[in-house]
Amino acid sequence: MILTLIKDVPGRYPLIYILLFLFPLMGAFARHWFSTFFILISLISIVALIRRHGTESTPLQREEKIVLGGMALFFLAYFLPSFTHPFTINSLEVEIRYLLFIPIYLLVRELEKPHLWLSCGMAAGAACIFGYAMYELLVVGIEKQSYKIHGPYINHYYGSIAVVTAFVALGSMYGLEKRLQWVFIPAFCLGLISAILSGARGSYIMAFSAALLWGYLRFKIRIFIMFIGLMTIVSISLYGFSTTVKYQVDRAIDDVKYYFVLDDFSDIAHEKRSASIRLELWTHSLSIIRDYPMLGIGRGNFEDTVRDYMTEDQKKDPLLVHSHPHNAYLEVLVSKGLIGGLAFAMMFLYPMIIFFSDYRKSADTALPGIMLLSTFFVYSLSEVPFIKGNGTAVYLILLAVIFSHHMKKCRAPLNWKKS
Numbered sequence: 001m002i003l004t005l006i007k008d009v010p011g012r013y014p015l016i017y018i019l020l021f022l023f024p025l026m027g028a029f030a031r032h033w034f035s036t037f038f039i040l041i042s043l044i045s046i047v048a049l050i051r052r053h054g055t056e057s058t059p060l061q062r063e064e065k066i067v068l069g070g071m072a073l074f075f076l077a078y079f080l081p082s083f084t085h086p087f088t089i090n091s092l093e094v095e096i097r098y099l100l101f102i103p104i105y106l107l108v109r110e111l112e113k114p115h116l117w118l119s120c121g122m123a124a125g126a127a128c129i130f131g132y133a134m135y136e137l138l139v140v141g142i143e144k145q146s147y148k149i150h151g152p153y154i155n156h157y158y159g160s161i162a163v164v165t166a167f168v169a170l171g172s173m174y175g176l177e178k179r180l181q182w183v184f185i186p187a188f189c190l191g192l193i194s195a196i197l198s199g200a201r202g203s204y205i206m207a208f209s210a211a212l213l214w215g216y217l218r219f220k221i222r223i224f225i226m227f228i229g230l231m232t233i234v235s236i237s238l239y240g241f242s243t244t245v246k247y248q249v250d251r252a253i254d255d256v257k258y259y260f261v262l263d264d265f266s267d268i269a270h271e272k273r274s275a276s277i278r279l280e281l282w283t284h285s286l287s288i289i290r291d292y293p294m295l296g297i298g299r300g301n302f303e304d305t306v307r308d309y310m311t312e313d314q315k316k317d318p319l320l321v322h323s324h325p326h327n328a329y330l331e332v333l334v335s336k337g338l339i340g341g342l343a344f345a346m347m348f349l350y351p352m353i354i355f356f357s358d359y360r361k362s363a364d365t366a367l368p369g370i371m372l373l374s375t376f377f378v379y380s381l382s383e384v385p386f387i388k389g390n391g392t393a394v395y396l397i398l399l400a401v402i403f404s405h406h407m408k409k410c411r412a413p414l415n416w417k418k419s
Contacts, residue, residue: 013048013107015044016041016044016045016107016108016111016114017111017114018117019037019040019041019044020108020117020121020397020401021117021118021120021121022037023037023041023118023121023397024121024122024124024125024165025121025124025125025128026125026128027125027390027393028128028129028132028151028157028158028161028162028165029128029132029136029151029152029158030152031153032389032390033390034390034393034394035389035390037393038097038100038389038392038393038396038397041104041397042097042100042103042104044107045100045103045104045106045107045108046100046103048107049106049107058109058110061407061411063350063354063407063411064105064109064403064404064407066346066350067351067403068102068105069346070343070345070346070348070350071098071099071101071102071343071347072102073342073343073346074098074336074340074344074346074347075095075096075098076343077295077336077339077340077343078091078092078095078336080295080336080337080339081295081296081297081299081301081335081336081337082298083295084292084295085297085298086298086300086301087298088298088299088300088301091299091300091387093389094387094392097389097396098347098392098396100396101396101399101400104400105400105403105404108400108401108404109408114404114405115175115401115402115405116176118397118398118402119168119169119172119173119175119176119368122165122168122169122172122187123169123172123173123183123184123187124187125165125191126162126165126166126187126188126190126191126194127186127190129158129161129162129165129190129191129194130191130193130194132149132151132194133162133194133198136149136150136151137149137197148197148198148199148200148244149194149197149198149199155198155199155200156198156200156201156202156203156383157390158198158200159195159198159199159200159202159203159204159206160195160200160202160206160375160383160385161390162191162192162195162198162203163192163195163206163375163379164206164376164394164398165191166187166188166190166191166192166194166195166207167191167207167210167211167214167372167374168368168372168398168402169187169188169191170185170188170214170371171214171367171368171370171371171372172367172368173185174363174364174367175364175365175368195207196238196242196244196245199244199245199247200248201249201251201252202378202379202381202382202383204245204248204249205378205381206375206379208231208235209374210374210375210378211231212228212231213370213371214371215227217359217363217367217370252274252275255275255276256275256279258276259275259279259280277320277326278325278326278327280314280320281306281320281322281325281327282325282326284306284309284310285306285325285330285331285333286330287309288302288305288309288334289330289334292334293337293338294337294338294339295336295339296333296334296336296337296340297335298335298336299335299387300323301335302322302324302331302334302335303321303323306322306325324384324387325384326382326383326384327380327381327382327383327384328379328380328381328383328384328385328386328387329380329381331384331386331387332344332386344386348376351369351399351403352369352373352377354369354403354406355369355370355373355406356370358406358410361410362409362410364409365405365409366410369399369402369403369406372398372399376395
């Protein structure tokens with residue numbers, strides 16, 4: 001596979017293809033990998049945009065303008081709450097990435113087969129993620145007596161990246177040549193196994209929902225029903241035979257029970273509280289959105305503002321000290337208000353609508369986008385990848401390549417310039 005890519009490397013901007021291939025490889029277990037490659041790709045894109053100034057380029061389509069406009073508006077919405085709330089520059093390094101998406105997109109849409117390099121990188125990345133999982137489980141895990149793969153940050157990040165990598169690789173294989181497709185199924189399986197070993201409940205939900213969606217899109221109804229039965233059997237088997245899966249699932253169930261039954265959480269072990277903390281933060285976030293609907297309270301102000309909505313007992317709870325509500329949709333509305341919510345819909349929900357509406361017409365190009373957005377959609381229910389450097393880098397680079405490829409192949413006008 002790698003030899004095939006090297007043989008076919010284009011002469012124009014060859015470094016960008018190599019960076020796209022390397023981008024998915026080690027980000028799940030190497031600190032700052034995604035951010036570093038995002039910066040490199042951004043710099044190349046800006047230079048390319050300057051060098052192309054004044055030359056003819058392929059006109060942007062309406063759908064592309066909406067997505068690019070959403071990115072620009074999302075960045076602008078970062079500054080608007082400063083009129084009413086304290087402004088912090090600490091988040092600018094992440095927020096500016098949405099603006100950098102524009103030159104990245106303008107470059108990759110003009111390149112020849114950038115999706116091929118990224119897709120092969122996703123397959124190789126799934127294998128690398130599994131290799132690290134084996135290292136941490138068999139070497140590091142024995143010393144720490146740990147049965148969860150944590151990676152450089154925390155297990156839910158590692159598991160979520162594993163799921164995104166596995167399903168984007170699976171969705172990408174259908175549009176490639178048969179000589180390349182054979183490596184994607186085992187790569188998908190390795191990525192999925194890594195997510196299971198992570199012990200991250202969010203990644204379990206991501207994988208299960210993405211698998212259901214993939215089966216619904218790929219199979220006829222009778223086979224899909226059989227597929228649901230198979231997934232149910234596999235899930236029950238994992239719960240019955242995997243100590244990690246059983247512990248994490250039971251912990252989530254008990255935690256939800258605690259939240260709705262108990263008034264005092266002081267006697268509950270800290271490691272058994274996660275879902276209940278999120279439920280409390282979500283409740284207070286809704287109150288903040290109600291009081292500051294238009295512009296929000298700004299990035300970096302959640303931790304102080306949410307305390308105004310807590311009871312005295314909640315203020316003494318150290319586990320409720322968080323800088324965000326652990327939900328991307330609430331975070332957008334809390335920090336950037338309805339203006340930020342509109343921008344988020346343009347850059348996240350709108351591409352999802354495009355991919356779903358075009359699936360029957362161009363399944364090969366739409367399915368990778370559906371897998372990317374569906375996994376991030378579930379990921380965002382309990383975490384906030386869009387305010388973190390790694391999560392932002394993954395979403396923006398993958399969306400730029402996958403969406404531009406889809407627009408070129410599915411919605412291209414007759415005068416689209418051939419790369």
